[in-house]
Amino acid sequence: MASDLDTGKIGLTYGQTHAASSKFIIVLKGRAGHISKPHKGVDAIIMAAEVIQALQRIRTRQVDPMETVLIGIGRIKGGDRYNIIPERVEIEGTLRTLSMEVHKKIPALMEKAISCITSSMGGEYELTFVEGYPGGINHPDTTKFVENCGVKLLGRDKIEIISKPSMGGEDFSCFLQKVPGTFIRLGGGGENYKYSLHHPKFDINEDSLVIGAALFCQIVFEFLG
Template sequence: MKAEILSKAQEIKEEVVEWRRHLHMYPELSGREFNTAEFVAEKLKEFGVDRLVENFADSTAVVAEITGEKPGKTVAIRADMDALPTEEKTGKPYASRIKGVMHSCGHDAHTAMLLGTARLLCQMRDKIHGKVRLIFQPCEERHDCKGAKHLIENGVLEGVSAIFALHVFPELPTGKVGTKPGPFLASSDVFRVKVIGKSTHASRPHQGIDPILISAQVVNTLHHIVSRYVDPLDPAVLTIGKICGGFAENVIPDEVTLEGTIRTLNSEVRDRIPKLIEKALWGITTAYGGAFKFEFEEGTPPLINDEVTTRFSVGKMRELLGDENVILLEKPTMGGEDFSFYLQEVPGTFIRLGIRNEEKGIIYPLHNSKFDVDEDALPIGVAVETFLALEWLKSHS
């Protein structure tokens, strides 16, 4: 069956590339994937899926199901569809036609590959033991619109026994895939701090409370949280990426605001850091006679690949692509992904798909304005998704 899938995936390569280029030219931001969703639904209708839900749970998500001729469980595959507010600088003929919006995270490729998978599975119902649910998810890049969490709360995983997803990965060359069991990507949370002082003339600091000086202490102290309160064997990052305050060189302002992100691979550490930040803020601002406001915005949890589905995926991908093309990645990365929400509910595996091609100049990182995908990787992605879905269902029927 693997030879059949590989050749079928190659046969539809041109179409998958065409879909990807169309999506790439007309990217849409998180939560506004209206035309993308319509495009996806059109194609799925054309292929003849057995069930199709547009605007799932009042969002732009499209959820489809393909039912096999044999009884069995349900397996899900997810592709995200949103783009980023980036000005594309690739100069490619299929570059974004929408000013300031770009598919710089490869979600155009994810959507096109899952459409390819749908197309193949619709021709292979005799080999499906159960059902394959295809989740075309909006809003992966932002926390404030209807992404994975919203779909799960509305039952998108009902009856699902396992879930898989691919993400293009510019550090791996085309032809290779990689994954690892256990912690794979970090949690990603945001915090905002307002340091409140008391405005005064710069020449009379004793008559006010200087929030800029307090903020300097805050920046310094918060950077000690990871180094002094977290086990060095538990990776964590705290970065303050934004600081704003003041109007003029001769005025001590009323307040300063700071914003930062926290990344961890461990839920216990993730829960502890905001408490430590608040404690430090209280101590520092009190010492200087100031005050503070602290806001913590929960983002995505750490992405933990299930041991069983991941060992299974690695074995099956080796069967499909050859041992040398499947890499057991050693290290997680501190990036975030909302696929982690699905993995909190059902076992599953997040897989990296190599798309790097130095000869074609495809070397830029995700979210870069020159990011591109080597389209030779698209049929590999289609074959992996199709094979994993069929094999998981077969071995669990």
């Protein structure tokens, strides 16, 4: 379901459709104390601020600028009270790349940056990577077949060829590594359906479900001849 695509349309991509994605968890460990005596503690929040900045510099200073890399932070948790130096901060985020080769190199760069920062400030850390999904690559023949089915069912003006891959992760990418296939974006956007996935106001335009079901039927009929 794609809210950035009008209801009634479908979107197809020839080639890479999604990024490779992984989740990471960073635990920074300092030493608690009264905030009036910062020299006697190790502030995990200050460490976290330095770490987050350093992670962004990996993309801009340690990776070929022609490569697409996203290191995003989605959750930070640390501290219990305004006047206590926190001894622990948890950071959760995601690594997204279009190249699997680049994807495999980033964790070591992250570890080096985090290690340098925490050791220089007298802290410790734990870094955990949770393997996600590979980059999704649509099979050209299957994509063309689905495009032709869409044109026959909906008309040429309802088929949108999307040239750029999404930096989203997709479990369907695992299937694409095993058998030829293509990822179809089902348009679900409109005046009352403008919020994207993961937005708290996201809603499904149920009118698009009819189109999706009809397209799958068309694909089956055409495939069976």
